[in-house]
Amino acid sequence: MSAQDGSAVERPIRLLIADDHPVVRNGLRGAFADDPGITVVGEVPDGRQAVARAVRGDVDVVLMDLRMPVLGGVEATAELRERAPDVRVLVLTTFDGEADVLPAVAAGATGYLLKDAGTDELAAAVRAAQRGEAILAPAAAGHLMGQVRRPPPALLTARELEVLALVADGASNREAARRLFISEASIKTHLLHVYGKLAVRDRAAAVGEAYRRGLLPATPPGAAL
Known part of the structure; x- marks a missing residue:
């Protein structure tokens, strides 16, 4: 126009x-x-x-x-x-x-x-x-x-850490939902919370940032993201 x-x-x-x-x-x-x-x-x-x-x-x-x-x-x-x-x-x-x-x-x-x-x-x-x-x-x-002016707190809830740990272990949304006895939609919601809190855009970046912050225990070399 x-x-x-x-x-x-x-x-x-x-x-x-x-x-x-x-x-x-x-x-x-x-x-x-x-x-x-x-x-x-x-x-x-x-x-x-x-x-x-x-x-x-x-x-x-x-x-x-x-x-x-x-x-x-x-x-x-x-x-x-x-x-x-x-x-x-x-x-x-x-x-x-x-x-x-x-x-x-x-x-x-x-x-x-x-x-x-x-x-x-x-x-x-x-x-x-x-x-x-x-x-x-x-x-x-x-x-x-x-x-x-102060160190950032650990922002993730216990459930969000559980979901992220399963993702770090290579679990799909479906597998994580089955293991935690919740729906796939709930898994996705928890992951979106994690992405927002850690200021990342995807699963791999969330896992990497969580390890960097010490929110997850050290993973064996070669573990799937």
């Missing part, structure tokens, strides 16, 4: 809203209604639908709530980083605790804002996210600075 003088017309940013509260989704859609540079292309109530919608190729930025049913925002962000790395994720949540901020950023979120942000701040953050710029609410930035 071109202007009359032949110059290209900038396409609006295609925004997907992921939040399990209809009132919030409606409010966010309304906040961007008069902005010609941002077009809301869809709304979804959970992280699983957010991933399915975003990988279709017509989404630039996802405005992602953290705590949603089916698949949470952190897990959805980690999956999007793997399946649609060009899609930017801007977390918008009521939670500003360190336990919420760090996994979201580690999972690949470009920005992190609180839901009390004004309309102008939201629009500016969406534009910055589209450019790949990091946007953090002041509270979130403070938590991250605190993390830099």
Whole structure:
């Protein structure tokens, strides 16, 4: 599409809203209604639908709530980083605790804002996210600075370590599920948690990072990943 003088017309940013509260989704859609540079292309109530919608190729930025049913925002962000790395994720949540901020950023979120942000701040953050710029609410930035000043904790839960140990031993998702008496879907969810917490993108990288951090015992040479 071109202007009359032949110059290209900038396409609006295609925004997907992921939040399990209809009132919030409606409010966010309304906040961007008069902005010609941002077009809301869809709304979804959970992280699983957010991933399915975003990988279709017509989404630039996802405005992602953290705590949603089916698949949470952190897990959805980690999956999007793997399946649609060009899609930017801007977390918008009521939670500003360190336990919420760090996994979201580690999972690949470009920005992190609180839901009390004004309309102008939201629009500016969406534009910055589209450019790949990091946007953090002041509270979130403070938590991250605190993390830099002290050694990182062991983030993985006991179950996540069990799953990762089986993966390190060469088990498939199906085999790990059978040995732990849980579903394959649960195995995948645990692995997505691990990817987000360790800031990696696949099974082999997760195992390698876990060994580097001393989260897994030393493995015999030649063990399958």
